[in-house]
Amino acid sequence: MLSVKPRTRLALTAYAFLLPGLALFATFMIYPLLKALQMSLYEWSIFPGRESSYVGLANYAQAFRDPIVTLAFRNTLLYMAITVPGQMVLAMIAALLLNSIVRGRVFFRGLYYLPVITSWVIVSLLFKYLFEWPNGLINYLLVNVFHLIAEPVQWLYQPSTALVAIMALGIWKGIGWSMVICLAALQTIPPQLYEVASIDGANAWHRFWKITLPLLRPTVVFTLVMLVIGAFNVFISVALITGGRPQHKTEVVLTYMYHQAFDFLDFGYGAALSYLLAGLILVLSFLQLKVLRRPQELY
Numbered sequence: 001m002l003s004v005k006p007r008t009r010l011a012l013t014a015y016a017f018l019l020p021g022l023a024l025f026a027t028f029m030i031y032p033l034l035k036a037l038q039m040s041l042y043e044w045s046i047f048p049g050r051e052s053s054y055v056g057l058a059n060y061a062q063a064f065r066d067p068i069v070t071l072a073f074r075n076t077l078l079y080m081a082i083t084v085p086g087q088m089v090l091a092m093i094a095a096l097l098l099n100s101i102v103r104g105r106v107f108f109r110g111l112y113y114l115p116v117i118t119s120w121v122i123v124s125l126l127f128k129y130l131f132e133w134p135n136g137l138i139n140y141l142l143v144n145v146f147h148l149i150a151e152p153v154q155w156l157y158q159p160s161t162a163l164v165a166i167m168a169l170g171i172w173k174g175i176g177w178s179m180v181i182c183l184a185a186l187q188t189i190p191p192q193l194y195e196v197a198s199i200d201g202a203n204a205w206h207r208f209w210k211i212t213l214p215l216l217r218p219t220v221v222f223t224l225v226m227l228v229i230g231a232f233n234v235f236i237s238v239a240l241i242t243g244g245r246p247q248h249k250t251e252v253v254l255t256y257m258y259h260q261a262f263d264f265l266d267f268g269y270g271a272a273l274s275y276l277l278a279g280l281i282l283v284l285s286f287l288q289l290k291v292l293r294r295p296q297e298l299y
Contacts, residue, residue, distance in 0.1 A: 040271035052268075059272035068248050069273065072256040073280075075163065079252065080231035083170040087227055088220070090171065091178030096208075098179070099186045109183065113176035123173060124240040131155035131165040131241075159249035162242050166250065169237050174230070178223050185219035186212070221292045225285050232281050253277045 040059055042052040063069045094112055098105055115123065130137045134152035142148045155161045189212065197207050213220075235254040238244065244251035244259065253273060261270030 036271040036274060039268050040275055042268050044266075044268040044271070046265060046267065055268065059269045060276065062269060063272055063276055068251060068256060069253075071248060072251045072253045075250060076232055076234065076252045078163070079167060079170065079234055080228055082167045083174065083231055084224065084227045086167075086171040087174040087178050088223060091175050091223075092182055094175060094179045095182035095186055096212075098183055109180065112179050115173045116176040118173070120173075120236040121240065123169060124237045127165055127169045127237070128156065128241045131161075133157065156242055157246060159246065162245075162250045166234075166237050166241055169241075170231070170234065174227065178227065181219060181223050182216065185216050189215050217292075221289065224292065225288050228284055228288065229281055232277060232284075 039052075041054060041056060043055050043059075044052045098108055098112075101108075131139075133139060133154045133156065136152075136155070138155065139152035143150070143152055153161060155165055193211050194207055197211060202210065233254060234252055235258070238250060238252050238255045239258065242250040244255045248256070254277070257270045257273040257277070260266045260273065
């Protein structure tokens, strides 16, 4: 019987436990990614007996010529530029308020986090009702209760106002997640630092700017990267609230990709759009980490 060294036995045991997870990861993550890459290089056909023709980078070239792709990327960038700062600022304020109270912290933390665990489908349909024309709740309040406007606004039928509704949903739903992350980081800051700063005459604003924010830098960078990735993956809210209407004016990358793949069965073009989006997210995430991540220092 062959003798096995203790270190080798430990390694084999570890690999035996990792193998099922790795097999599932390869099956449901790696294989679909590679298959999508292959599809992006073909005019892919899903019909039996019909071959898919190789087109090389033609799908990617088509994306750069497609004006709707430009519009979809612009809308996605706008969504990211509005919702990410909105979530981070409001989440930081909520975390600071919760960190300053003793009673009720768990209750309010759960209350703020409730939108995060609520289904995207449910809240998207809820916001669609809130902004519906002419009898949505927002129009009812503005016209009949507060008398701020004379006629109901067609929120979801105009590109600018429809995006407002979608962005409001994105900010509202994401505050709780960022708040929990920031609150956890705030509770690791030694209170002695604030006591010393107070003795030196620092007010609340100076303590936040000179102590809290520098020590939260790694948390802020992590939250920023994750929120940017999440913003570029916006899909359900746009698909259910506007569907990209009117005339693709509220289209984002994922909804346009979905329409191309599943409405027009152009899976090769849809796969190419997915890889272009993934490349943009990768570049932005790298730039954020490169620019923002640096050693903590108190000023």
